[in-house]
Amino acid sequence: MTKTTVFSAKKIVTMNPNRPEASHVAVREGRILGVGDLSELEVWGEYTLDERFAGKVLMPGFVEGHAHTMEGTLWRYVYCGFFDRMDPNGKSWDGLKSIEAVLERLSEAESKMDDPDAPLSGWSLDPIYLDNKRVTRQDLDKVSSTRPIGVLHASGHILNVNTKALELAGLMKTGINHPGMPLGADGIPTGELYGPDTMTPVGVHVGFNRSLTDSDEQGLRDFGKLCVRTGVTTITDLAARLEDDGVEAMLRVTGEPLYPARVVPLKFFMGATAQETVDRVLELKEKATDMCRLGRIKAVADGSIQGFSARMRWPGYHNGAPNGLWYTAPEQLAELYRAALKADIQVHTHTNGDEATEMVLDTLGPALKDVPHPDHRFTLQHCQLADGAQFRRMKALDMCVNLFANHHFYWGDEHYRLTVGPERALRMNACRTALDTGVPMAIHSDAPVTPLGPLFTAWAAVNRITASGRTQGEGEKIAVSEALRAITLGAAYTLHMDDEVGSIEVGKKADFAVLEDDPREMSGDALKDAVVWGTVQGGRVFAAADL
Amino acid sequence: MIPVTVVGGYLGAGKTTLVNHLLRNANGLRLAVLVNEFGELAIDEDLIEAQDEDVISIAGGCVCCSFGSDLTAALGDMAAMDPPLDHVLIESSGVAIPSSIVNSLVFMPAFRSDGIVILADAETVQKSARDKYMGDTVTRQITDADIILLNKVDLVSKVTLDATRAWLQVQNRAVRIVECTQSTVPPETVLDSFIGRVRTGGAHLEAAHLDMLTLMPTGAVDADDLAAALADEGAGLVRAKGFVTRGDGRKALIQVVGRRFEVTDASDDKADGVVCLGFRDVMSKAALEVLV
Ligand SMILES: [Zn+2]
Numbered sequence: 001m002t003k004t005t006v007f008s009a010k011k012i013v014t015m016n017p018n019r020p021e022a023s024h025v026a027v028r029e030g031r032i033l034g035v036g037d038l039s040e041l042e043v044w045g046e047y048t049l050d051e052r053f054a055g056k057v058l059m060p061g062f063v064e065g066h067a068h069t070m071e072g073t074l075w076r077y078v079y080c081g082f083f084d085r086m087d088p089n090g091k092s093w094d095g096l097k098s099i100e101a102v103l104e105r106l107s108e109a110e111s112k113m114d115d116p117d118a119p120l121s122g123w124s125l126d127p128i129y130l131d132n133k134r135v136t137r138q139d140l141d142k143v144s145s146t147r148p149i150g151v152l153h154a155s156g157h158i159l160n161v162n163t164k165a166l167e168l169a170g171l172m173k174t175g176i177n178h179p180g181m182p183l184g185a186d187g188i189p190t191g192e193l194y195g196p197d198t199m200t201p202v203g204v205h206v207g208f209n210r211s212l213t214d215s216d217e218q219g220l221r222d223f224g225k226l227c228v229r230t231g232v233t234t235i236t237d238l239a240a241r242l243e244d245d246g247v248e249a250m251l252r253v254t255g256e257p258l259y260p261a262r263v264v265p266l267k268f269f270m271g272a273t274a275q276e277t278v279d280r281v282l283e284l285k286e287k288a289t290d291m292c293r294l295g296r297i298k299a300v301a302d303g304s305i306q307g308f309s310a311r312m313r314w315p316g317y318h319n320g321a322p323n324g325l326w327y328t329a330p331e332q333l334a335e336l337y338r339a340a341l342k343a344d345i346q347v348h349t350h351t352n353g354d355e356a357t358e359m360v361l362d363t364l365g366p367a368l369k370d371v372p373h374p375d376h377r378f379t380l381q382h383c384q385l386a387d388g389a390q391f392r393r394m395k396a397l398d399m400c401v402n403l404f405a406n407h408h409f410y411w412g413d414e415h416y417r418l419t420v421g422p423e424r425a426l427r428m429n430a431c432r433t434a435l436d437t438g439v440p441m442a443i444h445s446d447a448p449v450t451p452l453g454p455l456f457t458a459w460a461a462v463n464r465i466t467a468s469g470r471t472q473g474e475g476e477k478i479a480v481s482e483a484l485r486a487i488t489l490g491a492a493y494t495l496h497m498d499d500e501v502g503s504i505e506v507g508k509k510a511d512f513a514v515l516e517d518d519p520r521e522m523s524g525d526a527l528k529d530a531v532v533w534g535t536v537q538g539g540r541v542f543a544a545a546d547l
Numbered sequence: 548m549i550p551v552t553v554v555g556g557y558l559g560a561g562k563t564t565l566v567n568h569l570l571r572n573a574n575g576l577r578l579a580v581l582v583n584e585f586g587e588l589a590i591d592e593d594l595i596e597a598q599d600e601d602v603i604s605i606a607g608g609c610v611c612c613s614f615g616s617d618l619t620a621a622l623g624d625m626a627a628m629d630p631p632l633d634h635v636l637i638e639s640s641g642v643a644i645p646s647s648i649v650n651s652l653v654f655m656p657a658f659r660s661d662g663i664v665i666l667a668d669a670e671t672v673q674k675s676a677r678d679k680y681m682g683d684t685v686t687r688q689i690t691d692a693d694i695i696l697l698n699k700v701d702l703v704s705k706v707t708l709d710a711t712r713a714w715l716q717v718q719n720r721a722v723r724i725v726e727c728t729q730s731t732v733p734p735e736t737v738l739d740s741f742i743g744r745v746r747t748g749g750a751h752l753e754a755a756h757l758d759m760l761t762l763m764p765t766g767a768v769d770a771d772d773l774a775a776a777l778a779d780e781g782a783g784l785v786r787a788k789g790f791v792t793r794g795d796g797r798k799a800l801i802q803v804v805g806r807r808f809e810v811t812d813a814s815d816d817k818a819d820g821v822v823c824l825g826f827r828d829v830m831s832k833a834a835l836e837v838l839v
């Protein structure tokens with residue numbers, strides 16, 4: 001007879017309105033057998049009572065609807081960010097408040113390296129917070145002039161390298177004329193590289209090669225650790241190439257007996273036709289396991305707002321920058337939507353600018369007329385600048401949205417001042433409007449762009465505080481309960497998984513976030529400080545302290 | 548250095564047809580075509596010798612490769628091909644900005660730009676340029692062009708054709724516009740590697756209202772001045788390529804594509820002579836001969 005474990009807890013917050021709170025949850029075969037008090041659960045027969053959570057609060061395991069497993073890989077590089085950030089092993093790295101501090105940390109890492117020719121790589125640099133001072137190759141030469149060094153910016157769109165790296169790439173010369181490669185007074189590149197055109201040829205010499213977006217096995221395991229530390233039990237890898245090798249590795253790692261998170265990888269629509277992509281995903285879907293949910297597509301319509309590559313409607317960028325770039329033509333998206341709707345494959349589409357959002361709405365509408373598909377749940381990812389009218393159209397088309405709540409904290413001041421200006425900055429990531437309009441909504445971190453941490457993301461959506469401490473967009477704040485729903489059932493819904501995860505109720509996966517506090521009882525501004533003890537995933541217990 | 552031509556234009560302008568036309572008439576030239584992705588009908592079936600996931604081998608030593616999201620890596624592979632390639636053609640996607648592809652060649656020392664050739668559909672290009680979403684991208688492709696192949700001219704009236712030409716010329720004053728149907732143009736219009744090569748087949752110059760002549764300098768010339776004069780719109784040239792002897796006796800290679808020109812040093816054994824491809828009605832042998 002299969003074993004039943006009953007966990008007791010100080011409190012179980014179920015997110016199920018029929019039983020909002022309970023003291024015990026019974027788990028069998030990795031699933032929830034029942035929720036209630038102990039007497040109610042005894043009808044299921046013999047059980048083992050596990051009281052280790054007697055002082056803890058259980059919530060449904062968090063669902064991160066937009067992240068990239070690459071976060072795990074990046075932690076093998078030197079963290080150079082402005083904000084404190086926790087690594088997979090639980091070490092909290094202090095944020096670096098000056099360029100000198102960045103150089104110092106790089107030097108420290110350099111001194112520990114054995115191979116004198118190996119590249120030194122850093123990540124998450126953000127000069128916006130360092131008085132906008134540019135980092136030059138000469139700065140990085142102070143760390144080492146003999147080994148190539150590269151530091152990737154937090155946005156992922158800029159790379160700083162030293163002289164050695166430029167030498168290896170054959171670029172220590174005058175006469176280079178490229179908008180992505182500024183030159184110093186000496187006519188030689190400064191070492192700051194903007195955009196993939198310039199980053200790719202130099203990046204290979206400093207450890208940032210083209211396959212970085214594909215998680216390797218170690219990266220995937222480290223990513224799993226971050227999930228445990230942040231209470232996440234189901235997480236997306238939102239845009240992977242998903243070639244055979246990568247898929248095999250992902251299936252192998254997620255299939256390990258102690259892998260702690262259910263990974264939902266989406267196939268990137270790039271470099272193949274719509275039909276080829278759909279056919280490939282149908283093939284992948286056959287390989288899906290409980291822990292690796294292959295079978296969805298991610299498309300990208302435009303670029304990023306802070307990189308001025310997002311597509312904006314009139315009046316365009318606040319600082320007068322020219323409109324951004326299309327990454328996929330409307331005709332190609334139309335073809336993808338039709339093919340995917342026919343094949344019953346879900347598509348998530350990245351839009352940042354409001355013109356990109358408009359284009360997707362204009363494209364999906366006719367596709368749905370041709371290929372009606374009730375409950376398609378096609379989801380707009382980021383969708384940062386959508387206005388009320390666009391949310392009403394999303395509702396009319398039965399779309400879901402996953403808003404980038406963290407962005408508001410990290411770049412809100414920049415958006416206010418520079419990219420979109422005060423009025424549109426107030427409506428960015430309009431959670432209130434989404435909920436009031438009835439558009440199913442999730443919120444996300446886009447890790448590694450911002451740190452993984454659904455409770456922080458919830459805090460960001462509740463408070464809308466920017467890095468400088470201003471409240472931006474009072475009218476788009478949401479309640480704590482709404483934010484908690486967005487990081488559980490809300491995100492699960494956008495993945496067609498709300499029947500399996502996102503709440504603690506009978507029949508669902510035994511996935512819990514184990515917390516020291518009840519986030520509902522904390523004031524909204526303290527939400528981000530709720531302490532995560534670890535998780536229970538598929539009935540298996542993962543303590544962050546034991547990783 | 549291997550010359551690289553970027554061929555762009557919005558979806559449906561005839562890029563795939565052009566690529567097949569060039570491959571069919573490669574005539575011994577080792578040409579590599581880089582495409583974003585293999586569509587359903589990327590390469591005519593009768594041209595294909597073998598195909599794997601990313602590479603199609605084509606009769607006569609040509610190849611077609613899909614580069615997905617990494618053009619830099621694909622170009623790296625092309626530079627390493629043995630025997631070496633004569634020319635690379637990058638078919639840029641409908642949303643790509645061709646000049647940014649050309650810009651990135653700076654980082655690939657094995658290659659030099661052979662210009663931007665944009666296909667424009669005579670029937671729809673003006674409408675595409677007004678499109679709510681793609682209008683500015685289409686316009687940007689037109690302004691980036693050195694040469695525009697105005698395609699499907701048989702599908703529009705003379706009035707529409709003239710109006711479209713005039714409109715294109717307003718967008719990009721110096722661009723050279725070559726009319727065609729079904730993307731059928733003399734191959735040297737697109738790839739300067741064809742200039743001066745004996746070839747059979749392909750479209751006829753007359754049909755494209757083009758002509759070709761060779762300038763034979765009688766003595767030393769100022770190579771930069773000559774190149775600039777050949778690139779001037781008034782000369783009526785689409786392309787020019789050849790060798791001259793400078794005043795100090797050194798040889799120079801002149802390459803002109805539309806309004807752009809380049810002069811580089813050449814080895815002493817090169818015989819003088821500059822081949823000019825130009826518009827039949829504009830290019831004047833007498834006027835050009837004055838320059839040398
Ligand atoms: Zn993302």
